[in-house]
Amino acid sequence: RHTLQIRKKHCNPMTMKVTYYKKPVFIHQGYMQWLWDVDGKRYLDLFAGVATVSVGHCHPKVTAAAVQQLKRLWHTTNIYVYPPLHEYCEKLASYFPDPLKVIYLTNSGSEANDLAMLMARLHTGNFDIITFRGSYHGGSPQTMGLTSNAAYKYPIANGLGCTNTMCPDVFRGPWGGSHCRDSPVQTIRECSCAQAGKKCHCMANEQYIGQLKETFATSVPSRIAAFFGEPIQGVGGAVQYPKNYLKEAYKLVREKGGVCIADEVQTGFGRTGSHFWGFQGHDVIPDMVTMAKGIGNGFPMGAVVTTPEIAASFAKGVHFNTFGGNPVACAVASSVLDTITEDNTQQISLDVGTYLMTELAKLREKYEIIGDVRGKGLQIGVEMVKDKASREPLSPEAMNEIFEDIKDMGVLIGKGGIYGQTFRIKPPMCISMEDADFFMAVFNKSIHNYMERR
Ligand code: PMP
Numbered sequence: 001r002h003t004l005q006i007r008k009k010h011c012n013p014m015t016m017k018v019t020y021y022k023k024p025v026f027i028h029q030g031y032m033q034w035l036w037d038v039d040g041k042r043y044l045d046l047f048a049g050v051a052t053v054s055v056g057h058c059h060p061k062v063t064a065a066a067v068q069q070l071k072r073l074w075h076t077t078n079i080y081v082y083p084p085l086h087e088y089c090e091k092l093a094s095y096f097p098d099p100l101k102v103i104y105l106t107n108s109g110s111e112a113n114d115l116a117m118l119m120a121r122l123h124t125g126n127f128d129i130i131t132f133r134g135s136y137h138g139g140s141p142q143t144m145g146l147t148s149n150a151a152y153k154y155p156i157a158n159g160l161g162c163t164n165t166m167c168p169d170v171f172r173g174p175w176g177g178s179h180c181r182d183s184p185v186q187t188i189r190e191c192s193c194a195q196a197g198k199k200c201h202c203m204a205n206e207q208y209i210g211q212l213k214e215t216f217a218t219s220v221p222s223r224i225a226a227f228f229g230e231p232i233q234g235v236g237g238a239v240q241y242p243k244n245y246l247k248e249a250y251k252l253v254r255e256k257g258g259v260c261i262a263d264e265v266q267t268g269f270g271r272t273g274s275h276f277w278g279f280q281g282h283d284v285i286p287d288m289v290t291m292a293k294g295i296g297n298g299f300p301m302g303a304v305v306t307t308p309e310i311a312a313s314f315a316k317g318v319h320f321n322t323f324g325g326n327p328v329a330c331a332v333a334s335s336v337l338d339t340i341t342e343d344n345t346q347q348i349s350l351d352v353g354t355y356l357m358t359e360l361a362k363l364r365e366k367y368e369i370i371g372d373v374r375g376k377g378l379q380i381g382v383e384m385v386k387d388k389a390s391r392e393p394l395s396p397e398a399m400n401e402i403f404e405d406i407k408d409m410g411v412l413i414g415k416g417g418i419y420g421q422t423f424r425i426k427p428p429m430c431i432s433m434e435d436a437d438f439f440m441a442v443f444n445k446s447i448h449n450y451m452e453r454r
Pocket residue numbers: 050107108109110111113136137138139230234235263264265266292293
């Protein structure tokens with residue numbers, strides 16, 4: 001109670017919103033996929049501090065790397081040649097295809113995206129930047145302009161640099177997302193109903209791509225600096241694109257002189273299971289990739305990787321960042337990369353994620369209010385609706401009831417989507433099949449409880 005009073009007085013709860021506002025959770029400790037509150041109650045953490053704890057809370061190996069570095073050196077800044085920073089850059093660069101080889105280290109995703117915006121503008125000489133509907137790219141004044149969701153923007157006309165960018169309604173599939181209604185485990189990207197001659201409610205991929213082309217022809221300026229796209233939208237509610245959609249967008253962007261930027265803040269580091277980077281699932285090579293969250297397993301860090309050519313255009317001024325590439329951050333991030341390999345977390349993402357998607361799809365058949373199940377690996381969205389026929393989003397009150405019930409039964413998940421209608425599951429990538437079963441039982445019970453009460 002005292003903590004909540006402090007929060008009210010000193011932390012402005014109007015902007016720093018607490019997720020479980022009926023009965024907030026007071027987190028005390030974490031280990032791997034588990035969190036404990038101050039009373040010792042244990043929670044299965046399926047949100048990972050918003051897709052950030054990649055290999056596990058206080059992972060012993062990563063913690064040891066951090067402690068070792070804390071004892072040796074906390075800080076120098078990059079005006080000195082500090083070998084571990086360079087070793088980390090080389091290691092991170094090895095995870096990217098050519099020509100993505102030049103790395104800038106930052107402290108957050110917003111900062112990485114800010115930097116990418118600047119580089120794109122300097123490189124192309126153009127100004128306008130486009131993103132997709134439902135996107136989230138940060139909360140800094142500049143990146144707020146890239147973020148399409150009005151809830152994260154401040155209502156000041158021409159203010160805060162937001163008008164520099166635009167968010168055309170480039171994409172919206174059925175269910176606010178991407179789902180083939182007739183084949184619960186297939187997304188539109190993978191939907192093969194049409195080819196198989198089956199009746200399908202999905203718009204054909206060509207129709208989506210037609211819409212995209214039309215938007216670029218009619219609403220996008222003739223010259224643009226960049227396009228930012230998440231390979232799978234995170235805050236937007238695990239929204240996926242139809243097959244070849246991103247590839248076509250890249251082509252259209254480049255035709256208008258822009259560079260293509262993949263925001264891998266949520267999708268990177270193996271979260272999508274099938275690939276290390278989300279963009280690899282789209283058969284594209286971006287001109288820049290921005291990352292954060294999972295890079296440091298919760299330690300503040302971000303990065304931009306780009307091409308030598310773009311980096312050369314950027315060399316018109318000095319770029320300085322006091323904490324970017326901080327020795328502790330580099331030690332942690334390096335250990336995270338090793339741990340991803342040693343603990344096989346990308347494979348876990350694929351296996352447990354696919355299992356969860358399949359089980360959730362079964363639950364969708366059972367309950368009228370589960371509209372869509374989508375995502376890839378451990379980046380999963382469950383879109384809740386009033387009923388399947390109307391596809392109207394479930395009300396915020398109903399969402400909260402279910403959400404709080406799940407928490408009371410010992411599981412933390414997230415919420416997102418443009419109407420806040422999508423439950424989001426993006427746990428530390430060390431969860432087990434047993435954890436998945438536990439969540440499925442809890443989720444089933446919470447929806448059952450809600451239906452009973454209704
Ligand atoms: N891009 C994406 C896709 C994100 O999800 C976020 C954070 N939710 C950001 C950028 C901004 O990252 P940060 O909060 O570290 O500034």
